[in-house]
Amino acid sequence: MYKKVIKPILFRFNPEPVHDFFISFGEFLGGFTLGRNLVSLFYNYRGPDISKTVDGIKYRTPILLSAGFDYNGRLSRILSALSFGGEEVGSVTARPCAGNDRPRLTRLPRSKSIIVNKGLKNDGVEKIIARLKNRPRAENFVIGISLARTNDASSATLPESIADYAFSLRRLTEEGVGDYYTINISCPNAYSGEIFTDPDSLEGLFQVLDKISRANPKKPLYVKMPTSVSDQTFKELLAVLARHKVEGVVIGNLMKDYRKINVHDASPEKFQGGLSGAPCFDRSNELIALTKKEYKNRFTIIGSGGIFSPADAKKKMELGADLVQLITGMIYEGPGLINAICRSLAVAPRR
Ligand SMILES: Cc1cc2nc3c(=O)[nH]c(=O)nc-3n(C[C@H](O)[C@H](O)[C@H](O)COP(=O)(O)O)c2cc1C
Numbered sequence: 001m002y003k004k005v006i007k008p009i010l011f012r013f014n015p016e017p018v019h020d021f022f023i024s025f026g027e028f029l030g031g032f033t034l035g036r037n038l039v040s041l042f043y044n045y046r047g048p049d050i051s052k053t054v055d056g057i058k059y060r061t062p063i064l065l066s067a068g069f070d071y072n073g074r075l076s077r078i079l080s081a082l083s084f085g086g087e088e089v090g091s092v093t094a095r096p097c098a099g100n101d102r103p104r105l106t107r108l109p110r111s112k113s114i115i116v117n118k119g120l121k122n123d124g125v126e127k128i129i130a131r132l133k134n135r136p137r138a139e140n141f142v143i144g145i146s147l148a149r150t151n152d153a154s155s156a157t158l159p160e161s162i163a164d165y166a167f168s169l170r171r172l173t174e175e176g177v178g179d180y181y182t183i184n185i186s187c188p189n190a191y192s193g194e195i196f197t198d199p200d201s202l203e204g205l206f207q208v209l210d211k212i213s214r215a216n217p218k219k220p221l222y223v224k225m226p227t228s229v230s231d232q233t234f235k236e237l238l239a240v241l242a243r244h245k246v247e248g249v250v251i252g253n254l255m256k257d258y259r260k261i262n263v264h265d266a267s268p269e270k271f272q273g274g275l276s277g278a279p280c281f282d283r284s285n286e287l288i289a290l291t292k293k294e295y296k297n298r299f300t301i302i303g304s305g306g307i308f309s310p311a312d313a314k315k316k317m318e319l320g321a322d323l324v325q326l327i328t329g330m331i332y333e334g335p336g337l338i339n340a341i342c343r344s345l346a347v348a349p350r351r
Contacts, residue, residue, distance in 0.1 A: 054300055073128045090122060112328070145178035223249050311344075
């Protein structure tokens with residue numbers, strides 16, 4: 001039904017208003033019992049227990065919505081009904097961001113991908129704290145918060161950028177909002193680039209963040225890793241993180257290898273931003289395997305990038321992912337994908 005009827009209609013429209021519509025509709029449905037029950041009837045997983053406890057946090061299912069979809073934290077009441085065990089809200093920044101110039105999202109249907117040049121559009125940490133604080137949510141539905149640095153000239157330098165991340169993390173922990181936090185160092189379309197994918201800068205960032213995260217030992221800290229870097233750089237970044245209070249890594253973010261785009265996809269005249277979806281799959285898997293091989297169980301691994309089927313999710317778990325995240329697969333395959341993954345995990349041997 002979704003792929004044959006709904007998707008062809010949705011794909012006729014610009015992706016950003018479609019995204020905005022689903023945020024408003026999802027928030028509306030999540031706001032009352034009947035709306036939640038209705039969605040649950042069609043999409044909720046009700047099979048054998050596939051819950052998982054990771055870094056002391058119990059997830060009802062090990063499938064999370066990736067950062068970037070619910071960037072303002074408006075869907076936390078409905079996502080459990082779609083079988084998600086949690087979500088990553090954000091990326092959230094210290095101050096509100098208007099985002100980059102439009103068009104910020106471009107579908108590449110033949111490549112099963114989206115070019116994302118959103119530029120961290122979000123309401124800013126204070127408004128998102130106010131929205132999420134004391135908002136009821138389903139049992140064992142986990143809310144992680146992804147943090148990025150404000151996308152404007154106010155956080156262009158290294159010290160300003162570190163202070164920007166530290167402000168958001170401090171405010172969230174002070175208010176007790178969020179079950180875990182992910183430091184997004186790999187947004188490919190923000191002001192002054194990915195400055196923390198340099199190991200020395202990353203060291204400077206975590207010397208500051210350590211103080212805040214050590215004061216909040218029950219809130220795991222993860223890092224959203226870049227994938228368009230060499231294995232050598234990736235290993236150097238992991239070596240920095242291993243010295244700090246960082247429980248895990250999300251592998252990984254959007255990728256920038258435009259050669260992965262199918263030649264029949266109409267692409268924008270000027271490429272800006274990163275690719276989601278299928279082009280991310282292989283590189284994400286390689287880096288999950290590399291991390292597991294080098295660090296065994298030192299890091300929790302959250303696998304993200306190009307999950308379009310239960311087999312894709314299982315592949316990441318077999319390589320070492322403790323949890324998986326997705327966005328683009330849900331857009332291309334429909335919201336039933338999450339339930340399908342859950343059902344397939346229920347019949348697979350547990351890791
Ligand atoms: C529209 C969109 C916006 C995104 N924004 C963010 C973001 O703000 N922060 C972040 O860490 N990742 C962001 N991402 C990357 C996703 O979290 C994810 O890592 C990536 O899309 C690969 O997963 P997928 O193939 O399942 O979409 C975004 C992705 C999409 C499609």
